[in-house]
Amino acid sequence: MNAQLTEIMRLITNLIRTGTVTEVDRENWLCRVKVGELETNWINWLTLRAGGARTWWCPSPDEQVVVLSMGGNLETAFVLPAIYSNQFAPPSDSVDGCVTEYPDGGWFEYEPATGRWHVRGIKSMVIEAADNITLKTGEFVVEADTTRINSEVVINGGVTQSGGAMSSNGVVMDKHGHTGVKSGGDTSGGPV
Structure with a gap:
């Protein structure tokens, strides 16, 4: 027994x-x-x-x-x-937030108190969509050393540019001269 x-x-x-x-x-x-x-x-x-x-x-x-x-x-x-352990403690103490922290320093956080989704510490991000990606917001801000668009661009609205030169096909738009300038209603030559 x-x-x-x-x-x-x-x-x-x-x-x-x-x-x-x-x-x-x-x-x-x-x-x-x-x-x-x-x-x-x-x-x-x-x-x-x-x-x-x-x-x-x-x-x-x-x-x-x-x-x-x-x-x-x-x-x-x-x-x-x-x-959780002393070696692997929680990455946050938020009451309602959701945080995922990765070994390389990547950090994904959604905090309902602020309504903010915060991603940091990653090296690159790739989003692939077969049909469409739509971003709807009151303001869209990009802070980068270089912004590159590798496709045709359609802009349905005004464009305001300041703080640097704007060029098209190697010609700076606000600092270029024209050849064959004539007075009156004639058309000048192309940009130099």
Whole structure:
């Protein structure tokens, strides 16, 4: 009877455990977790979606997780990420905000209190759309060393330009002369 009770207690104890990820196999979507003095075999981790819509976010080594074991058997366990730790503290203390911080310094934050979505610390951003991208806002500001548009441009409204030269096909528009200038109603020659 004691052996049965001991086995039942072991299985109950193993139903839900906390541990630390030791290794990750990205190709097979598996990880190993140190739980107390034990280390699991390769086991799956849970994700938000794994059907027609899918998400991917593998756990990191040293990340604290919950190990859920059906029937208390660690051979059938899977990992539920994640638990904050001193090594990996929360990236924010906002009441309602949503923040994702990446190891390279990338930062995505939406703060309902200000209605602001803030992305910083990334090296580049690519948005690809097969049909259309529409931006609707009261003001659109671009601050960049260089802005390049590699397509035809249609502007349905006025254009105000200041603070530098405007050129077209190598000719500075506000500082160029014309050849064949004549008085009266004649047309001058092309720009120099």
